[in-house]
Amino acid sequence: MKDLEQQLIAKQIKPTAMRLLVLDFLKEQSAAQSLTDIELKMERTDRVTIYRTIRTFEENGLVHRIDDGSGITKFALCAADCNVAGHHDLHLHFYCSECKETHCLPKTTIPEVKLPTGYQLVETQLIVKGICQACLT
Amino acid sequence: MKDLEQQLIAKQIKPTAMRLLVLDFLKEQSAAQSLTDIELKMERTDRVTIYRTIRTFEENGLVHRIDDGSGITKFALCAADCNVAGHHDLHLHFYCSECKETHCLPKTTIPEVKLPTGYQLVETQLIVKGICQACLT
DNA sequence: ACTTAATTTGCAATACGATTGCATCTGCTT
DNA sequence: AAGCAGATGCAATCGTATTGCAAATTAAGT
Numbered sequence: 001m002k003d004l005e006q007q008l009i010a011k012q013i014k015p016t017a018m019r020l021l022v023l024d025f026l027k028e029q030s031a032a033q034s035l036t037d038i039e040l041k042m043e044r045t046d047r048v049t050i051y052r053t054i055r056t057f058e059e060n061g062l063v064h065r066i067d068d069g070s071g072i073t074k075f076a077l078c079a080a081d082c083n084v085a086g087h088h089d090l091h092l093h094f095y096c097s098e099c100k101e102t103h104c105l106p107k108t109t110i111p112e113v114k115l116p117t118g119y120q121l122v123e124t125q126l127i128v129k130g131i132c133q134a135c136l137t
Numbered sequence: 138m139k140d141l142e143q144q145l146i147a148k149q150i151k152p153t154a155m156r157l158l159v160l161d162f163l164k165e166q167s168a169a170q171s172l173t174d175i176e177l178k179m180e181r182t183d184r185v186t187i188y189r190t191i192r193t194f195e196e197n198g199l200v201h202r203i204d205d206g207s208g209i210t211k212f213a214l215c216a217a218d219c220n221v222a223g224h225h226d227l228h229l230h231f232y233c234s235e236c237k238e239t240h241c242l243p244k245t246t247i248p249e250v251k252l253p254t255g256y257q258l259v260e261t262q263l264i265v266k267g268i269c270q271a272c273l274t
Numbered sequence: 275a276c277t278t279a280a281t282t283t284g285c286a287a288t289a290c291g292a293t294t295g296c297a298t299c300t301g302c303t304t
Numbered sequence: 305a306a307g308c309a310g311a312t313g314c315a316a317t318c319g320t321a322t323t324g325c326a327a328a329t330t331a332a333g334t
Contacts, residue, residue, distance in 0.1 A: 016282065016330075035320075046284050051321075053282095069204040069262060071292085072320075094256060111248030113263070118270035119231060125206060126250070127262040133255035153300085153311065172291075183313050188292075190311095208321085209291075 011060040022053050023062070023077075031101040032066045032074035032093070068095040068102040068127055076104050092126040098135035148197040159190050160199070160214075168238040169203045169211035169230070205232040205239040205264055213241050229263040235272035 004023050008015040025042055026033065035054065039047045054075050057063040066074045079091075091106040110126050141160050145152040162179055163170065172191065176184045191212050194200040203211045216228075228243040247263050 014281075014330080018283070047320095048285080048322080049283055067204060067206045067208070071204070071210070073208070092250065094252070097259065105253065108250065108252065111250070113229065113245065113248070113265055115231070115245065115265065115267075116242065118273065119265075120268040120273060121265055122234065122267040123265070125264040125266065127264075128250055128252065128256075128258055128260070129262065130252075130259040131257040136255065136257060151301095151310080155312075184291090185293080185314080186312055 008062075011057075011062050013056060013060050013062065018049060019053055019056070022050065022057075026063065026075070026077050029076070031103050032068070032076040034072045034074045036072070037074075066093050066102055066104075067125075068093055069129070070095065070100065070102075074102055076102075079106055092128055094132065095127055095129045096132035096135055097129055098131050101132065103132065145199075148194075148199050150193060150197050150199065155186060156190055156193070159187065160194070163200065163212070163214050166213070168240055169205070169213040171209045171211045173209070174211075203230050203239055203241075204262070205230055206266070207232065207237065207239075211239050213239075216243055229265055231269065232264055232266045233269035233272055234266055235268050238269065240269065 004020050004027075005015040008019060008023065013019060021042065022038065025038065033041075035047060035050055038050050038054070039045050042050075054063060058065055058075070062078060063075045064078050066076060068074060091104055092108050092110055093102055094105050095102045105128075110124050113121070113124055115121055141157050141164075142152040145156060145160065150156060158179065159175065162175065170178075172184060172187055175187050175191070176182050179187075191200060195202055195212070199215060200212045201215050203213060205211060228241055229245050229247055230239055231242050232239045242265075247261050250258070250261055252258055
């Protein structure tokens, strides 16, 4: 548990019991989780607390928000080298229309986009939909 | 008005008064519109009717749905060469964090993405966030 | 340990977009 | 003109996101 605490402290987040539990939970997940996912899969939880915990995590650059087009916001732990200032998702997200799970694909980089003149780019977000490994077999 | 009717008929949509009004409205917009946008900007409208009208348009490949990450689904007319079978957005969408408007940038094509083996791609969706021309000046 | 101040947590309540059910209306067919 | 199918409008519901407030917990000082 000590390492979880350290991880929170490193991001200037006070390590409360709840936060440790949520962080621990998120670490075990391979797919991005919605608030409802977390609420249902964890025991003895209050939705609002999860909501605020995740929001704190997000503000401090510990998790990033993913909008995979399903209409439900999901969250996943940031990579170790994420920092608060620019923790935009530089990797793409894969949404499986079969199992409805969303996975981060950090290995796959986002190709650079050239915008028409006059547009100033701040963030690029790439969602790829298809069928994932597990569902293909 | 005749051309609007033709446009609906060409997509196998029965040209009712409501549908002509909505199509006409959409044609005048430069930015993608949410249901609420349409409801508020058009007069004498019922949200549900707009909802179903837009859904019909979408199913018949007349408009496409845009999830720009704002949490609110928006819609825009498809380009002329869209067809029902594969009217996935092959262009990218630009979301201005200043004016909150979402514009289609049909001229800018989506770079090809190479997925890890085992993933089967169906659709690619690219949202770029930043500041648009109008808001920069 | 004890008190106090500041966060955090949990419950209730609200806001809002999306969606459905159903009754009515409209327009076309016979 | 009657009948029928689809379109429309209203009421109601669902689910997620979000806020207010009081109780509980944590951190800090004595």
